[in-house]
Amino acid sequence: MNDKTVKRRAELASAGARENLYLLLVRAFPILCPGEKLARAPYLEAMCYALQRVATGDCQRLMISIAPRHLKSICGSVLLPAFVLGRDPSQKVVVVSYGSDLAREHADLFRRLVTSEPYQRLFPKMRLHAKHNRIEHMKTTAGGGRRSVSHGGSITGFGANLIIIDDLGKPSEMRHESYRQELRDYFDHTLFSRLNDKRRDRIVSIQQRLHPDDFSAYLLEKERFEHLCLPSIAELPEEIPLYSGKVLIRRPGDLLNPEREPQDVLDQIRADIGRSAFQAQYQQNPSESESEFLAMEDLHLVDALPDNEKFVRRVQSWDTAAKDGPRCDYSVGLTFGWHCEEDRWYLLDVIRRRMDYTELKATIRRERKRWYVDRVLIEASAMGNALLQEFRRETNGVYLPVNVVTSKLDRFIPHTDWIKSGKLVIPTDKPWFDSFRRELLAFPDVGHDDQVDALTQFAEYMRRSQGAYLDTDPATGRRIGNYHAERPRREDRMRF
Structure with a gap:
C-alpha cells in the first residue's frame, strides 16, 4: 500500500467521523477511555444514529431509555455536544445531570476530547x-459553548x-412523589x-427508568x-x-450487549438487585415490576391487526376528563373490534389527549364515523352527561351512558381473568402501544389511569350485555336492520 493510498484512506475516515456520530465515537473512545476496548455492539450505532438526527435537526425531542454502564453519558453528554459544536461552534449546549460531581466529570471528558489533536x-x-x-x-471562539448544570442549578441568562438531560433524578429519591x-x-x-x-431547538433526555411515574414517564x-x-433483554x-x-432487528430474548452482559451476568444482576429494580433499570419497564394483577406474559399480543373486513362489530369506550388543563387527566377513547372468525376482541385504536369540551365532542363524533362504530360507551360524568345529551339528539341507541359507583380497583380486578384468557388482543405496532401497556401493567400505581378506566368500562359492558345488544345475521355475524333507531335497553344503562 503506497503513501497516497494511506493518505486517501485517512482522509475518508476523517470525513466519515465529521459526518457520522458513531464513527466519531470509534475515534474518540481511546481518548475518553484510554486502555479500554470499545465493544462495538449494534445498539451503540442505534443510539448514535438517534442522537445524530437531533444534531442535524431531523428530531426536536428525543428520549433514550437504557441501562446504566452502556456509554449513554459518553454518547449523550460528551460526544453529542462535541459533534454539534464541531459542525457549528456558535451553537449553545446545556447539559443537565442530577449531581455536580457527575456534571463536572462529563465536562472534563468533553474538554479532554475537544482539546485533543485528533478532534x-x-x-x-x-x-x-x-x-x-x-x-x-x-x-467557543465563535460565541457558542457547553454549559454544565446539576439539578436545581440556575441557568438564568443562558439560552x-x-x-441534554442525562439522568436528572437520583435513584434513591425517585420513590417520593414530592421529589x-x-x-x-x-x-x-x-x-x-x-x-x-421553541420551534426548532432541541431536547434530548437520556435516562434509566426508575419508577412508573418518573421523569421519563412525564416526558x-x-x-x-x-x-x-433499549431493554437489556x-x-x-x-x-x-x-x-x-x-x-437492528431485535426478537424477544435477544440481549442488548451480549459481549459485556451475557445472560448469566444479567441473571446474577437480577438476583443481586431484585426483580423490581431489574425490570426498571435494565428492562426500562418499571410498570411491569410494580403490577399486582397483570404481567407482560398475561397479555395476548400480535405484530399487526388483521384485515379490517374481519371485524363485524365495533364498540368504542370513552373515559372523559373532568376538565381540561396541563395537569389534568386525559380523555381516552378505545376502539374495539370483534373478529368474526376468531371470536375475540381486538383493540383497534387508542385516542388519549387532553381536550376541552368542544374538541372532545368533535373527536368522539369523528372517531365514531371513522370506525363505523355500533355502540359508543361514555362515562356518565359531568362532561360525559353533557355529551350524551347532545349526541342523543342526533342518534338514539348508539351512545350509551355508564354510571360508575364503585372504585377503580373494584371495577378492574374482575376483568383480569378475561384479559388473561386471550379474548382481548393488542397489536404491538401502534404508536400508542407502549403507553397503553405501561399503564395497564402498572395499575393501580400510575399517575394517570384513564386508559384502564376505558378498558374496564368496555369489559364490564360486554360481560353484562354478552354482545346481545346488536341485531345480527346468525349466519354471517354481520349487523342488520336499523338498530340505530332503537332506544337503549334498561340493562344497557349499566351501573358498576
Whole structure:
C-alpha cells in the first residue's frame, strides 16, 4: 500500500467521523477511555444514529431509555455536544445531570476530547475560548459553548439551542412523589424556558427508568418525544433504525450487549438487585415490576391487526376528563373490534389527549364515523352527561351512558381473568402501544389511569350485555336492520 493510498484512506475516515456520530465515537473512545476496548455492539450505532438526527435537526425531542454502564453519558453528554459544536461552534449546549460531581466529570471528558489533536484535526474551526474556559461553562471562539448544570442549578441568562438531560433524578429519591414533582417543575419552569427557539431547538433526555411515574414517564406523556427504548433483554419484536437505511432487528430474548452482559451476568444482576429494580433499570419497564394483577406474559399480543373486513362489530369506550388543563387527566377513547372468525376482541385504536369540551365532542363524533362504530360507551360524568345529551339528539341507541359507583380497583380486578384468557388482543405496532401497556401493567400505581378506566368500562359492558345488544345475521355475524333507531335497553344503562 503506497503513501497516497494511506493518505486517501485517512482522509475518508476523517470525513466519515465529521459526518457520522458513531464513527466519531470509534475515534474518540481511546481518548475518553484510554486502555479500554470499545465493544462495538449494534445498539451503540442505534443510539448514535438517534442522537445524530437531533444534531442535524431531523428530531426536536428525543428520549433514550437504557441501562446504566452502556456509554449513554459518553454518547449523550460528551460526544453529542462535541459533534454539534464541531459542525457549528456558535451553537449553545446545556447539559443537565442530577449531581455536580457527575456534571463536572462529563465536562472534563468533553474538554479532554475537544482539546485533543485528533478532534482538532477533524473540526479545525471549533476552539475553546482561552479566557472563558471554566469547567462549568466552556465558551467557543465563535460565541457558542457547553454549559454544565446539576439539578436545581440556575441557568438564568443562558439560552440554549440544545438541552441534554442525562439522568436528572437520583435513584434513591425517585420513590417520593414530592421529589418527582420537583423534577417536573424544574423542567417546565427552568429548563424548557432556556430554549432560544421553541420551534426548532432541541431536547434530548437520556435516562434509566426508575419508577412508573418518573421523569421519563412525564416526558413521554408530552407525546412529542421520539423514544428509543433499549431493554437489556428484548421483550417484543422490533426494528430499530441504523445508518444507511439499515435496521437492528431485535426478537424477544435477544440481549442488548451480549459481549459485556451475557445472560448469566444479567441473571446474577437480577438476583443481586431484585426483580423490581431489574425490570426498571435494565428492562426500562418499571410498570411491569410494580403490577399486582397483570404481567407482560398475561397479555395476548400480535405484530399487526388483521384485515379490517374481519371485524363485524365495533364498540368504542370513552373515559372523559373532568376538565381540561396541563395537569389534568386525559380523555381516552378505545376502539374495539370483534373478529368474526376468531371470536375475540381486538383493540383497534387508542385516542388519549387532553381536550376541552368542544374538541372532545368533535373527536368522539369523528372517531365514531371513522370506525363505523355500533355502540359508543361514555362515562356518565359531568362532561360525559353533557355529551350524551347532545349526541342523543342526533342518534338514539348508539351512545350509551355508564354510571360508575364503585372504585377503580373494584371495577378492574374482575376483568383480569378475561384479559388473561386471550379474548382481548393488542397489536404491538401502534404508536400508542407502549403507553397503553405501561399503564395497564402498572395499575393501580400510575399517575394517570384513564386508559384502564376505558378498558374496564368496555369489559364490564360486554360481560353484562354478552354482545346481545346488536341485531345480527346468525349466519354471517354481520349487523342488520336499523338498530340505530332503537332506544337503549334498561340493562344497557349499566351501573358498576
